[in-house]
Amino acid sequence: MLDRWLPENVSTYGRDIDWLFHLIYWITGLTAILVFATMIAFLVMYKDRPGRRARYTHGNTTLEIVWTVVPSLILVVLTFLSAPAWSKIKISAPPASDFVLQVTAKQFNWQVTYPGPDGKFGTGDDKTFLDEMHVPANKVVHVHLRSQDVIHSFFVPQFRMKQDAVPGREIVQWFEATKPGKYELPCAELCGFGHSGMKGWIHVHGAEEYQKWAAENLTASPAAGDKKAEEPKKDAAVAATTGGQSKR
Numbered sequence: 001m002l003d004r005w006l007p008e009n010v011s012t013y014g015r016d017i018d019w020l021f022h023l024i025y026w027i028t029g030l031t032a033i034l035v036f037a038t039m040i041a042f043l044v045m046y047k048d049r050p051g052r053r054a055r056y057t058h059g060n061t062t063l064e065i066v067w068t069v070v071p072s073l074i075l076v077v078l079t080f081l082s083a084p085a086w087s088k089i090k091i092s093a094p095p096a097s098d099f100v101l102q103v104t105a106k107q108f109n110w111q112v113t114y115p116g117p118d119g120k121f122g123t124g125d126d127k128t129f130l131d132e133m134h135v136p137a138n139k140v141v142h143v144h145l146r147s148q149d150v151i152h153s154f155f156v157p158q159f160r161m162k163q164d165a166v167p168g169r170e171i172v173q174w175f176e177a178t179k180p181g182k183y184e185l186p187c188a189e190l191c192g193f194g195h196s197g198m199k200g201w202i203h204v205h206g207a208e209e210y211q212k213w214a215a216e217n218l219t220a221s222p223a224a225g226d227k228k229a230e231e232p233k234k235d236a237a238v239a240a241t242t243g244g245q246s247k248r
């Protein structure tokens, strides 16, 4: 039932997150109902009536131990239940991804950098896009996340992925999207005046469509003959090679 409330899951690890979300939702939801029902019942049962005197009580030690130990145990169990998902998503990223992107957050944009044909960042053939990312479906993508100024948060609800970008650190995260589409990438950390407008789009393409996009936008093509191969272009809109092939 709750699945309809969540954004569509298009991530390979989305089910691990959703399952925990639902579990915690039901535990906290039932607890809230129980607490409020008890409170309302007590309001009625012990309301002031003619002839009824207030009674002073020191409380009930057994009851206090129970309502401290039970929630503590629930938290410990939740920790163990969430450890596999945490480890899979945050600690042990699939190592053998050849698809690596650099994402630099700044007030108030996402800068998405592709390493270009040489596969290295910081060289002349890097391609950087503003608020726009293109990736193939069913491929592990490693994102090297940085920030230029303050803390931002890289959040893709449909990927069940959220990670702060922290100045001075490079944090590696990964995702594997299972369905082509266009997904919003909002900043999920209040980062300044323009925070609410800080968002980008992640375009997940089918394999062929991605090859086509990459050929047109990432590869300055040596095969095109008279065009200069290594001409660095910072802007996607002007990259207009035609006969190129993707070399990712």
Ligand SMILES: [Cu+2]
Binding pocket: 105, 106, 107, 108, 151, 152, 153, 187, 188, 189, 190, 191, 195, 198
């Ligand atoms: Cu931000």
